[in-house]
Amino acid sequence: MKNDLGTQAQLTLEVSKPRRRSLNTLLQHHSVPMLMLLPFMLLFVVFMVYPVLKSLYLSFTDYNAVRDPTFIGIQNYREILADPRFYKALQNTTIYTFASVILTNIIGLGLAMAFGSQRVLDQILRGIFFLPAVAGGIAIATVWKWILSSEDYGLLNTIIGWFGVESISWLGTPKFAVPVLIMYTVWNGLGYSMILFVSNLRSIGNELYEAAAIDGASPMQRFVAITVPLLRPTFIYTTVTGIIGAFQVFSEPYIFFADVHNVGGILDSGLTVVTYLFEKGFYRFQMGEASAVAWILFAICFVLTLINLRVQRANESVQ
Amino acid sequence: MMVGEKRNPWLDQLIRFPFYLLALFVLLPYYWMATAAFKPLSEIQARPPSFLIKEPSFHNFFDPRWKFGEVSTLQDVTQGLFQRYEVGYLGQIFANSLGITIFVTLFSLLLASAAAYVLVKHKFWGANFIFGLIIASMMVPWEVTIIPNFLTIRDLGWINSYQALLIPGLAKAFTVFFFRQVIMNMPNDLFEAAKIDGANEFRIWWQIVLPLLRPALAAMVIFVSLAEWNNFMWPLIVVNDASHMTLPLQLSQLAGDLSKDPRSAGVVMAATLLVSLPALVIFMLFQKDFINGLTAGSVKG
Numbered sequence: 001m002k003n004d005l006g007t008q009a010q011l012t013l014e015v016s017k018p019r020r021r022s023l024n025t026l027l028q029h030h031s032v033p034m035l036m037l038l039p040f041m042l043l044f045v046v047f048m049v050y051p052v053l054k055s056l057y058l059s060f061t062d063y064n065a066v067r068d069p070t071f072i073g074i075q076n077y078r079e080i081l082a083d084p085r086f087y088k089a090l091q092n093t094t095i096y097t098f099a100s101v102i103l104t105n106i107i108g109l110g111l112a113m114a115f116g117s118q119r120v121l122d123q124i125l126r127g128i129f130f131l132p133a134v135a136g137g138i139a140i141a142t143v144w145k146w147i148l149s150s151e152d153y154g155l156l157n158t159i160i161g162w163f164g165v166e167s168i169s170w171l172g173t174p175k176f177a178v179p180v181l182i183m184y185t186v187w188n189g190l191g192y193s194m195i196l197f198v199s200n201l202r203s204i205g206n207e208l209y210e211a212a213a214i215d216g217a218s219p220m221q222r223f224v225a226i227t228v229p230l231l232r233p234t235f236i237y238t239t240v241t242g243i244i245g246a247f248q249v250f251s252e253p254y255i256f257f258a259d260v261h262n263v264g265g266i267l268d269s270g271l272t273v274v275t276y277l278f279e280k281g282f283y284r285f286q287m288g289e290a291s292a293v294a295w296i297l298f299a300i301c302f303v304l305t306l307i308n309l310r311v312q313r314a315n316e317s318v319q
Numbered sequence: 320m321m322v323g324e325k326r327n328p329w330l331d332q333l334i335r336f337p338f339y340l341l342a343l344f345v346l347l348p349y350y351w352m353a354t355a356a357f358k359p360l361s362e363i364q365a366r367p368p369s370f371l372i373k374e375p376s377f378h379n380f381f382d383p384r385w386k387f388g389e390v391s392t393l394q395d396v397t398q399g400l401f402q403r404y405e406v407g408y409l410g411q412i413f414a415n416s417l418g419i420t421i422f423v424t425l426f427s428l429l430l431a432s433a434a435a436y437v438l439v440k441h442k443f444w445g446a447n448f449i450f451g452l453i454i455a456s457m458m459v460p461w462e463v464t465i466i467p468n469f470l471t472i473r474d475l476g477w478i479n480s481y482q483a484l485l486i487p488g489l490a491k492a493f494t495v496f497f498f499r500q501v502i503m504n505m506p507n508d509l510f511e512a513a514k515i516d517g518a519n520e521f522r523i524w525w526q527i528v529l530p531l532l533r534p535a536l537a538a539m540v541i542f543v544s545l546a547e548w549n550n551f552m553w554p555l556i557v558v559n560d561a562s563h564m565t566l567p568l569q570l571s572q573l574a575g576d577l578s579k580d581p582r583s584a585g586v587v588m589a590a591t592l593l594v595s596l597p598a599l600v601i602f603m604l605f606q607k608d609f610i611n612g613l614t615a616g617s618v619k620g
Binding site: 030032033034035036037039040041043044046047048049050051052054055058065107110111114115125126127128129130131132134135136137138139140141142143144145146147149151154155158161187190191195196199244247248250251254255259274277278281282287290291294295297298301302305 | 334335338341342344345346347348349351352355367368430431433434436437438441443449452453456458459460461462463464465466467468469470471473486487489490492495519520521524545548549551552556566567570571573574575577581584587588591594595598599601602606609610614
């Protein structure tokens with residue numbers, strides 16, 4: 001008993017004293033949490049922070065992955081910004097990004113409004129639209145490659161043949177390369193945006209619609225005045241993440257268009273910024289130039305995100 | 320969605336009709352894959368393509384005309400998937416993909432939750448700076464890091480190794496950020512009480528934080544494991560031998576065969592079916608959790 005009281009007194013005494021910052025107490029206080037933080041931080045620094053700094057350095061060097069890098073200033077950036085293939089890649093990626101983000105948003109919202117209820121049929125349909133988000137990836141891109149085939153076993157050509165349209169070489173005709181990529185991406189992503197819109201639509205109460213209906217607002221007016229503004233959080237999310245994701249597209253154009261010599265398909269019609277980067281880095285081993293492409297990509301994504309958030313904020317303050 | 324009014328059911332169905340067509344369009348590749356996997360070569364080569372299977376067969380998986388012990392060559396179209404790639408070899412690729420997905424999911428979430436907890440609830444000099452760094456890194460496209468990471472892996476002598484497939488993907492900034500939002504909302508009293516009871520930070524994380532993080536963990540399990548199962552670019556860069564192959568990588572090579580020789584379409588479809596099947600089955604069993612998990616990452620109004 002007496003002992004207990006003693007420690008108690010000691011404890012209060014210690015607390016009231018100004019904390020002694022001896023190395024010993026520091027270690028005692030921090031060692032366990034620091035050990036918990038260490039594995040993540042170690043990996044984060046080695047595979048994230050260091051590579052970011054190193055790729056910035058490499059982008060100013062001539063480096064073929066064998067000889068030591070030599071510093072050449074902004075020459076890589078100059079060369080890339082003078083390369084017509086880069087502009088082709090940028091143009092393809094820009095068209096692809098905006099078309100697929102806009103279409104995915106519009107169709108996703110349409111699906112959410114058409115099949116948003118808890119009826120069994122609607123749940124099944126939502127499951128169908130969501131399927132590619134789960135069982136997508138390389139496997140289904142391979143199936144698509146076959147469906148799009150220009151040979152006469154190509155399914156898409158058979159289908160358009162029913163409507164009297166001539167067979168098209170989908171992956172081999174330059175003007176169809178980007179539209180095919182857009183079609184695949186919308187097919188793949190509309191279920192995900194649908195689900196996000198469904199959960200946002202559910203958060204909008206019925207009272208608003210009822211009040212508006214009593215005031216005599218038409219369904220169209222209610223949609224424009226209530227639904228669209230209240231869906232803003234989802235629009236922001238799908239647009240920002242969609243733009244960043246689309247600008248980094250790699251697997252699909254690689255599966256559809258790459259072969260041993262060329263990653264972009266005929267006349268680079270399916271070349272994107274990241275497949276261009278991949279070709280520079282891992283086909284030609286121009287690591288410096290590839291790093292410069294990566295930093296240009298970073299700058300583009302950064303600016304697009306800032307513009308996006310600025311526009312959304314401006315809209316917000318208007319309302 | 321505009322509830323509380325009578326609508327014309329015919330008009331309703333008319334508006335919905337294009338969406339029903341769209342549903343068919345979404346299902347089409349899956350239907351095509353599943354039927355083609357069981358079509359004999361003659362039906363796969365049929366012109367025009369047929370939507371039905373007239374004589375279902377397993378030839379694409381295992382061709383009975385093939386005799387055991389014959390040497391497999393990619394060019395031989397009479398071979399099924401399991402003969403073209405020996406069963407053991409396919410099994411290894413499957414095991415590689417499964418093992419990598421499980422390992423990366425499990426350990427990246429453990430590391431991230433421990434880091435997030437320490438950074439939120441254990442005040443020390445530099446914690447905010449580290450958080451700032453982690454959040455800033457989320458702005459950097461992943462492609463910026465691949466070239467230096469490839470060089471690191473090469474310099475470590477890790478090309479064609481499991482380490483290369485497992486280690487670089489473990490530090491995921493997004494999961495730390497996500498867990499941080501959840502942990503910040505956990506009441507401090509809980510941790511104070513545990514500390515008074517003599518628990519150290521490790522025990523608090525293991526016995527209090529992790530159980531409370533459960534919904535957030537479930538969301539991230541889906542997020543991380545799907546991405547890992549489909550990961551393509553990184554294995555493409557660091558692996559080129561057979562024993563470290565992953566499914567997406569092997570499939571992309573098979574898809575290359577398809578463009579050289581359309582007769583292998585049936586075998587390729589058998590393989591794609593095999594790869595998507597686990598995802599399909601899990602999706603059907605856990606549809607609700609999948610959808611809840613994926614929407615958990617988005618901002619809600």
